[in-house]
Amino acid sequence: MGDIDESDLIERLKAGDRAAFRELVENHKKTVYRLAFDLTGNHLDAEDVSQDVFIRVFRHIQTFREGARLGSWLYRITVNASRDHHRRKPREARAASSVSLSADRAPDLETAAWSDQPEKSGDAVLLQARIDRALAAVSKQEREAFVLRHYEELDLKSIAEAMDVSVGSVKSYLFRGIRKVRKELAGMRGLAPSEVRYE
Amino acid sequence: MSKPKKAEAIKIMKTRHIPDPGQAFWDGYWNRLESRMNAEGAFETMIPAPAVSPAPRRAVPLVPRWALASAAGVALLLVGIQIGRWTGPAGRVSGPSPQPNAALAGEVADYLTRSKVILLSLANFDPGTEDPRALSPAVQQQVSRELVDRGRKLDALLAGPGGKRYRNLIAELKTILVQIANLDPEENAQAVEIVRDGVKVRDILFKISISLMSLPDSGKSSRTGL
Numbered sequence: 007m008g009d010i011d012e013s014d015l016i017e018r019l020k021a022g023d024r025a026a027f028r029e030l031v032e033n034h035k036k037t038v039y040r041l042a043f044d045l046t047g048n049h050l051d052a053e054d055v056s057q058d059v060f061i062r063v064f065r066h067i068q069t070f071r072e073g074a075r076l077g078s079w080l081y082r083i084t085v086n087a088s089r090d091h092h093r094r095k096p097r098e099a100r101a102a103s104s105v106s107l108s109a110d111r112a113p114d115l116e117t118a119a120w121s122d123q124p125e126k127s128g129d130a131v132l133l134q135a136r137i138d139r140a141l142a143a144v145s146k147q148e149r150e151a152f153v154l155r156h157y158e159e160l161d162l163k164s165i166a167e168a169m170d171v172s173v174g175s176v177k178s179y180l181f182r183g184i185r186k187v188r189k190e191l192a193g194m195r196g197l198a199p200s201e202v203r204y205e
Numbered sequence: 206m207s208k209p210k211k212a213e214a215i216k217i218m219k220t221r222h223i224p225d226p227g228q229a230f231w232d233g234y235w236n237r238l239e240s241r242m243n244a245e246g247a248f249e250t251m252i253p254a255p256a257v258s259p260a261p262r263r264a265v266p267l268v269p270r271w272a273l274a275s276a277a278g279v280a281l282l283l284v285g286i287q288i289g290r291w292t293g294p295a296g297r298v299s300g301p302s303p304q305p306n307a308a309l310a311g312e313v314a315d316y317l318t319r320s321k322v323i324l325l326s327l328a329n330f331d332p333g334t335e336d337p338r339a340l341s342p343a344v345q346q347q348v349s350r351e352l353v354d355r356g357r358k359l360d361a362l363l364a365g366p367g368g369k370r371y372r373n374l375i376a377e378l379k380t381i382l383v384q385i386a387n388l389d390p391e392e393n394a395q396a397v398e399i400v401r402d403g404v405k406v407r408d409i410l411f412k413i414s415i416s417l418m419s420l421p422d423s424g425k426s427s428r429t430g431l
Contacts, residue, residue, distance in 0.1 A: 022251065032235065035231070035234050040223055049226055057241055060238055064248070064251060065250055065251055068253055133217075134222055137218055138221075156219060157219070184211055184214060188210060
């Protein structure tokens with residue numbers, strides 16, 4: 007999440023400068039939202055979690071150590087906010103979220119229907135659905151480890167810090183997570199995945 | 206799981222497409238966040254920085270850790286020895302020697318108490334101010350002779366391993382009681398002083414008190430009424 011030097015921004019924020027806070031939000035809202043989406047799996051929860059993250063940043067900015075990386079801090083806060091959101095949310099609401107996930111996909115389905123290459127577009131939608139189902143099949147921790155390793159491309163140590171677990175635990179989560187993902191993706195060879203990811 | 210299969214699964218997973226919520230979403234992001242923070246009072250709840258306090262003064266001066274550990278070990282050892290003395294089996298480490306049986310203990314207690322009475326009458330006598338004849342030697346000499354005889358019998362009865370200390374005390378008492386039995390205060394007033402000194406030098410009264418305390422209660426109470 008951005009390695010740019012933001013020490014000046016942090017200092018202004020620590021002094022209570024609301025404009026500095028807005029600047030920080032504008033700089034990081036897309037990356038925080040993207041990670042929150044990967045962890046929660048739907049748009050509504052992703053926005054809630056990303057807002058939780060920025061509120062926590064504002065409240066706890068005084069505890070941010072000088073010289074520490076803001077990006078690492080944001081990863082950790084986002085993982086924690088996602089866990090808290092998951093705990094707060096009743097099971098029924100989580101089930102409803104999976105429906106809203108389909109709603110999130112609605113534009114894709116619409117695009118597929120009107121695409122010049124309907125077969126390819128249909129395969130892409132099917133592929134995304136299978137990937138979402140695979141991510142939903144793993145545990146919360148396995149999903150966190152997988153997302154941070156393969157989507158955010160963090161090293162094991164950074165993942166361990168973000169998840170507040172040992173590196174060994176991260177390896178274990180990754181191993182078990184990938185095994186489950188593979189099981190869900192069985193029989194998908196032959197699909198031609200595009201390398202599109204939201205930026 | 207083979208590496209190619211794992212790599213293939215990861216490659217597929219990396220194609221995950223995150224739908225763009227749209228420009229309107231991003232344009233209104235700050236306003237929605239600000240509204241929520243205002244509603245929750247989040248802008249007023251910035252947690253202050255932790256106060257920087259000076260390093261706490263060391264309660265213990267800089268002493269090598271090995272020295273502290275050694276001292277702690279020695280202290281622990283001493284405590285263990287002390288606890289062992291208090292709670293260990295009687296007589297194994299420093300407990301009292303075996304006691305005579307209850308009947309014999311009563312006999313000994315009675316003998317010691319009577320001897321103590323005789324000795325106290327002498328110890329409290331002041332030859333400088335009192336007439337030696339006030340000692341009533343006839344009664345004391347008679348009692349002393351009886352106690353010497355009883356002492357001989359008790360000496361024989363206390364032949365066991367637990368009776369040694371009582372036999373020694375009886376032997377010391379016998380020496381003094383014989384002197385009292387042969388006392389003639391009308392002819393030799395200094396004889397009273399010699400007996401008194403013997404009682405003090407030998408700490409006989411103290412030894413009698415200690416021996417009475419170490420005897421079983423039943424013996425003392427049943428025989429002496431103390």
